[in-house]
Amino acid sequence: MNEENKQGGAMLLELILAIAVFVIGSASIAHLYIGAQLSSLYSADKTQAIFLAKEGIEKTRTIRNSGFEYLEEGVTVEIINLDGKDFEREVAVSCFPDFCSVASLVEWVSSNREEGIFFTEHLTPWTGSVYQGGEDPPEEPVE
């Protein structure tokens, strides 16, 4: 009888330990899973934001390529929705005598936290032409 009781007690202890291991294991798994999901979401959003911020600068460069005089000082704010997520892009152009500074800021909310990235680039009125390649070389210089 005593031996049986001892065995029963040991089995119960082992079961309790098994449940404890299961609970701790499950909690760790849940924690790791949620962490991985949040990190993946953050990475995807930030990648998108990097492209949007760069696009803001490229848009301004395209305007400059049409003529430096077309660049206007000021701030343009756009809300861009990508896959149900809102990104706010703010492109600020400030001009000086021989260059314009373009600052592109993209903000978004990731896991209830405000995130943002910011790039700055200078554009100058060098207004050259870009040789696109092909067989014909650019024109010879005129002395």
Next chain:
Amino acid sequence: MINFKKKDKGFIALTSVTIMSGFFVLLFAGMFFVAVEEMERVDSREGSVKALSLANSCAEHALEKLRQHVAYNGNESKDIGDDTCQILAVDGTEQMRIIKTVGETGGHTKKIQVEIGAWNHPLLVVLDWREVSDFTSFALEE
């Protein structure tokens, strides 16, 4: 025989749960570290884009200087926001110039090489504008 199985029931449950938990924890830890690594890669991409913007800005300044003065020879730094970029010595001949710029921020370095071909001053003709891992010497190309 039946008694033996009964005795080991708890042990089998404990061992199974431990092995299963270990397996899943390892699996999800792997997933977690892959996600963290991806996050670091994206942060690094941000640094690279910033460095490239700096190098591009310096190339813009160098082109403008070259447009204003044919004899512009580079060798200067420019402040872009909180960072700085460098315009290295301008290589080349009267017919061709090579502008080399470097943008550096947060441990990221980007190099831009702009090749300007024959120009009808002040109109510059850009033959090539690219990011390079290392600058090529104009003398070697000749």
